[in-house]
Amino acid sequence: MSAAASASGASPLKKLGFLTIGLFDRDNPAAGHESTLRVIELGEQLGFDSAWLRHRHLQYGISSPVAVMAAASQRTSRIELGTAVTPLAWENPLRLAEDLATADVLSGGRINPGVSVGEPMYWDTVKDALYPDTAAAEDFSYSRVQRLAGFIAGEPVRGFSGKDGVIEEHSERVEPHSPGLRSRLWYGAGSLRSAQWAGQAGFNLLTSSVVFAPGQDRPDFGEIQAEQIRAFRAEHPDGAAAKVSQGLVVIPTDSATTEQRQKYQAYVDERTPRTLQPNGPKGFLPAKDIIGTSEQIAEELAAHAGYREVDEVAFALPFSFEETDYVQILTDIAERLGPALGWSPQA
Known part of the structure; x- marks a missing residue:
């Protein structure tokens, strides 16, 4: 573990993951999906504990x-x-529970569904296509995720089960049933209220590179995130042992070429202004991207109040880079940044 990380009082990093959006070309979508699969394969080869997919x-x-x-x-x-x-x-939620359980069975119990609720983005532009007859009646509250959790846990969907005639066998619950999947459900929270609810509901907590800080003129992203994590654990049945994963954007440059460093810095510079103050009526506040050598990133994380509350991370890959850039970034994270944070790769 690096001297900076050790001095911060942060726990050694136990689990290291990464997050990707999986970009593709409109006219050639197969290539982008194949690239995403190669990146996940590389992650396993490098010893990462997890790979996460953004949903778009x-x-x-x-x-x-x-x-x-x-x-x-x-x-x-x-x-x-x-x-x-x-x-x-x-x-x-019923159909999603079937799909998630199927994927979990196929993976041998490796699926970690992270979910959130709320009205869809750009709701007015999609509601007629998404819910042509029921848009006004749809419930986008926490009850929607509670329904999903119940279906995944094996709660009855109906009272009917058994044979229909002499051939088909019917079940009262979602099939296939994957017994451990409910314990691997995560809730993506960005506000204090949603973090507290996730704890009360017994979910794991995904914190991201976004929080909501309405009414704060000079907010400290790390302190806001740390407060949410502590509030989550205060409400969770597992208390301080409740699982939390943090998802900041980090860009190590140790083995990057000069051209890559210039591109990475331009990316960070373009995004930084939006991190200086809350945006919009909800106080949408993105975290600052962290760029530099692995040692520099480790030092910055050591001073990050949110990071000091976790021992599991899923660093987000920049959205618009090339596969060769992701290879360099993931390799540096696995071989340099992770060890500097006290992490050891999986065999």
Whole structure:
């Protein structure tokens, strides 16, 4: 572990993952999906504990992460696969429970579904296509995720089961049933209220590179995130042992070429202004991207109040880079940054 990280009082990093959006070209989507699968395979080879997929609808990023996880499960054997996050407003919880359980069975119990609730983004532009007859009646509250959790846990969907005639056998619950999947459900929270609810509901907590800080003129992202994590654990049945994963954007440059360093810095410079103050009525506040050598990143994380509350991370890969850039970044994270944070790669 680096001297900076050790001096911070942060626990050694136990689990190291990464997050990708899985970009693709509109006219050649297969190439982008194949690239995403190769990146996940590389992650397993480098010893990462987990790979997470961002969920994007009507964009040129992964729209069906469950399908991609199922494909990745057949090309890997150990690395855990998750979503960060699936917006449940787009999903039927019963059907999603079937898909997630199927992927989990195929993976040998490696799926970690991360979900969130709330009205879909750009709701007015999609509601007629998504829910043409029921848009006004749809419930996008926490009850939607509670329904999903119950179906995954094996709660009865109906009273009917058994044979219909002499051939078909029917079940009262979602099939296939994967017994450990409910304990691997994560909730993506960005506000104090949602973090507290996730704890009360017994979910694991996904914190990301975004929090909500309405009414704060000079907010400290790390302190806000740390407060949410502590509030989550205060409400969770497992208390201080409740699982939390942090998802900041980190860009190590140890083995990057000069051209890559210039591109990475331009990316960070373009995104930094939006991190200086809360945006919009909800106080949307992104975290600052962390760029530099692995030792420099470790020092910055050591001073990050949110990071000091966790021992598990899923660092987000920049959205618009090339596969060769991801190879360099992931290799530096696994071989330099991770060990500097006290992490050891999986065999």
